[in-house]
Amino acid sequence: MTAPVFIGARIYRGSSYGTHHPLSIPRVPTVTDLSRALGWLPSEQYRTSPCAKPDALHGFHAPDYIDALQTAEATLKPNLDFDLGSLSNPVFPEVYRRPATAAGGGLLAAELVRHGGVAYNPGGGTHHGLPDRANGFCYINEPVLTIQHLLAQGLTRVAYVDIDAHHCDGVAVGFHGSEEVRMISVHEDGRWPFTGDVDDTAGGAAINIPVPRGFNDTEFTLILNEVILPAVEAFRPEAIYLQCGADAVTEDPLSRLNLSNRCHVAAVKALRPLSPRFIVSGGGGYNPWSVGRAWTCVWATLAGQTIPDRLPTEAHAILAELTWTRKARPTADMLTTLLDPPRDGPVSEHVNDVVRRLKSRRG
């Protein structure tokens, strides 16, 4: 089996959704630079993501929407028929090429794991994208296209696990009622997009695990062990796609969850042995320090590298040079370490209840 592959691209460097957008911050460049500084990105494990051609997107997206997205990139004019140019989904100079590169990375990941293996596409994970419009900072739904590509290779069982703070509404549209794809999502209850209720099974294809504010590492571990891992194991997937959004950590401004990045590491470690093919993407993550650290920990785990207790000078400098339009500043530990301290706590009645209900459904 070949070594795990990291899929990156230059387009993530410098392109931005605009100064006031949560995605004005660098994310993939931080992970790439930290991984390089730590010696974790030898050239044979790095692949440049291609930019997907429009035809490659039509398996999920309407051609007239993809046309509109390319036109928006060329003209920089909004087109609100497709929600292009709204506050959430601004039009910017790379508005087609950047998400199409994330999708191209996913399609490449599917190719790379065709005969088994691990691929990491931190620019992917755009799980809100809808067939005919932009949605929730997502223009093209990379997870759906990537999983469709796996199925087109002849696979018949793909598990999709999503630990982003938000429900994967676009992916749920893509695989509603599917017998080939099992979607499992942990997300904050009562938060946008307000879908993914515990009783919503996406036509039998999904397990939704809404969790309350303050959701901690102890609760995550419970859900991982009692719900996610048994469900994935029972499905016997030929491939696992993990959407590893980093917005459920305490420092993230777009959720009220309280995880440490140890949960992301734990999910990667526990899921890896359950299938011969493993694709991991990014997703949300809106604090420049916490998202860069979490996703670098994910790559370290996939690549079998040891995360150091304290960062060497060159890696520390990459974190120290990051800036943010928000006032919140990182703690000293966030500049000198990668792994958060554990954020354990009591298990809330809400979490116990969700676990009980999902276990009783399984029977």
Ligand SMILES: [Zn+2]
């Ligand atoms: Zn999110």
